[in-house]
Amino acid sequence: MIQIRGLSKSFVGQDGSVVHALRDVDLDIDENEFLTILGPSGCGKTTLLKAVAGLIPWNDGDILIDGSAVRGPGPERSMVFQNFALLPWATVLDNVGFGLRMRGIGRAERDERARALIEMVGLSGFETKRPGELSGGMQQRVGIARALAVEPRVLLMDEPFGAVDEQTRRLLQEELLSIWERRRMTVVFITHSMEEAVLLGDRVVLMSARPGQIAEIVPVPLPRPRSSDVGAIERSSDYVEVTAYLWDRLRDMHTEHRPSKVAG
Amino acid sequence: MTATAGPRPARRPGLARRVLDANLPYQLLAFAVFAGVWEVYAREWGGLLIPSFTETVEATAELLGSAELWRAMWVSNQALVLGFGIAVLAGVPAGILLGRFRLAERLADVYLNILLVTPMAAIIPLLVMSVGFGLASRVILVTIFSIVMIVVNSRTGVRQVDPALIEMARSFGASERQVWTRVLLPGALPAIMTGIRLGLGRAVTGMVIVELLMVSTALGGLILEYRGLFKAPLLYGTIVIILAEALLLISAARWCERKLTRWAGSA
Amino acid sequence: MSALVERRGATAVRRRRLSWRRLPAAPVSLAAGAVLWELIGRVADVPFFPPLTTVLGRLADMVSSGQIIGSLGDSLLNLALGFGISLAAGLAVGVAMGRYRKVEAALGVYVYALLTAPSLVFAPIFFSLLGEGRGSIVAVVVMYTVFIVIINTASAIRTVPGHLVEMARSYGARETQVLLRVILPAAAPMIMAGVRLGVGRAVTGMINGEMFIAVVGLGRIVTQAGGRFDGASVLAVLLVIIAVALGAVALVQAVDRRITRWVPKTTKDGL
Secondary structure (H helix, E strand, C coil): EEEEEEEEEEEECCCCCEEEEEEEEEEECCCEEEEEEEEECCCHHHHHHHHHCCEEEEEEEEECCCCCCCCCCCCCEECCCCCCCCCCCHHHHHHHHHHHHHHHHHHHHHHHHHHHHHHCCCCCCCCCHHHHHHHHHHHHHHHHHHHHHHCCCCCECCCCCCCCCCHHHHHHHHHHHHHHHCCEEEEEEEEHHHHHHHHHCCCCEEEECCCEEEEEEEEECCCCCCHHHHHHHHHHHHHHHHHHHHHEEEEHHHHHHCCCCCCC | CCCCECCCCCCCCCCHHHHHHHHHHHHHHHHHHHHHHHHHHHHHHHCCCCCCHHHHHHHHHHHHHHHHHHHHHHHHHHHHHHHHHHHHHHHHHHHHHHCCCCHHHHHHHHHHHHHHCCHHHHHHHHHHHHHCCCHHHHHHHHHHHHHHHHHHHHHHHHHHCCHHHHHHHHCCCCCHHHCCCCHHHHHHHHHHHHHHHHHHHHHHHHHHHHHHCCCCHHHHHHHHHHHCCHHHHHHHHHHHHHHHHHHHHHHHHHHHHHCCCHHHHCC | CCHHHHHHHHHHHHHHHHHHCCCCHHHHHHHHHHHHHHHHHHHCCCCCCCCHHHHHHHHHHHHHCCCHHHHHHCCCCHHHHHHHCCCCCCCHHHHHHHHHHHHHHHHHHHHHHHHHEEEEEHHHHHHHHHHHHHHHHHHHHHHHHHHHHHHHHHHHHCCCCCHHHHHHHCCCCCCCHEEEEEEEHHHHHHHHHHHHHHHHHHHHHHHHHHHHHHCCHHHHHHHHHHHHHCCHHHHHHHHHHHHHHHHHHHHHHHHHHCCCCCCCCCCCCCC
């Protein structure tokens, strides 16, 4: 459903040289696919996601969703941010309802839908709390609920679990899988963790840095649903094999290029 | 929904782009608009009291060539130099002591708070009653205006030195004196310099205010005199010159501050 | 900018100190000061420093004669008008400067210059433009107040986290929605810091303006009393002025606390 054709983005660095954040990226994402994008920092994976979200301009190429070109944010897409991007002054309820409010949905319906999502992510009872009173994991649950509240067909996730501790991260991965298994949608999930990419994805897009390009697309031969027994999946030979393969490829990239300093 | 994304050609910034990115063209434009509006307003609706922009520029140039102005400058700035000097010499040590000794600080705190928000100009009549219309009352007012800022910032500077650094110095056997000269004072220097710069701004304010409100001498006296004589261009010219002096002094102070506290980064 | 940060830092430190376990120091210190004032006043016996009791007696006389109340009303009206205009204009210009680089480029340097310039020198200009009356005094108040509001608003807007704006845009928020629902609330704590500084400056501007253009208000009483060499009246009015200044600041702080209740305590002190 998402087609990316020859996408290129470059910018002029502070020293005046041209930096290619993305060069000639082609990618097709199927309806209801869970696609993970893996790569070293500076490989342009966040740039790619933001382009799909319609948040940044690019230099060349096209992004089509169901055949129509992306020219800005749209109601069929919603995004989950690495640093949560919650409004610190708003309650959990108002944060979850934010996207609905931007679409002009009235208070009553907004709150009703927000409450349902809050329950789904396991935050019932926290409706009137503010983000500052929540742990990182709970904050990202709010971020996920906010993204789901607008009932997107495409969920764009930018290293959503990168800023939480390891235990919370595993819980959130399981919950995301179980939510997605109940409520299918297209997910584009950025990560720098090989294990996360394999555990969650149908396919893993491996990107290389400088210029940001797709190095390889690796299918993940693991059965679904996966949320019921994540432990068994992680012990399976397919999981170990794919993860090991990805690590080989990533290590090659690191020896080819010096690690880049630009976050991305 | 506006088209925020989508393909856009990328170019290296050309000359036009660089000009548009710089600040100066916009500053000049803003000034030109201001001068133009002033000129038109003064020509159309001004009267005896409102000179045009060009008249003001001419009067300013004329004033800069007149002995009267420089005499007034000299008299005004005597009060500024003396008053500000006293404020620095007294205010920095006072602030450092307040920062180091909790009890003194606790007792002085409420007064510093009051002094920070109180319009000091209201005590000008008391000064005039006590020491007359001469240099002394102007010097005292300049000192009073500027010293609070210097004390408060010096105190904050000493207080914000990381206690861990003092412990570190002590652990290496530093004496009390060495703790002061090697840790406390260097650590407090950026804040002290900020206080001195802000104090200078207030000192200039004090110098002008005292002359405008009570002691009609020097630059403030010139303003009042030109106003009385309806010499509007000269009145405006004097104001321009006072503003220019204030901005020059403050820029100089900011430059010194940057030179002296370069290690502190942008603070 | 560093200047403002320093000042805000100083205010925050002071506030924290006033709030916990240090409260008793202020009354003790004030009482000691009052006793000292009384003693020095009695011993020195000079017209420009009368003892506290004399000043308070004079204050009571002036209040009961209605002189203070009328002038206080005039002064507060000047203050409210000037402060209100400064808030409206300061927020508008500050938002424009914080949001649009070209506006910042065009106006920034002038706003900084006017912030540091001695604001009272503009009084003669207002005098010639607006005449000898309330308008000129209000203009002086605006001159004292508006620039600190502009500068704090502009830098508050600029420091709003980019990811919040991006988040709002990803949900299709329009420019006005981004401004009203994200940027202004996020900038509110720092804007209020500017407003807090602004109200102190507004009181100063009010008194200085009234002293220079002595037609109405508390400043006129000071000027007149000074002309009569009446030290007790000057000090009596000065006490009223201090009360007005502290009251105005306290009022703004109360509003500030309501607006910025969401800011966590630890970071609030830094603002």
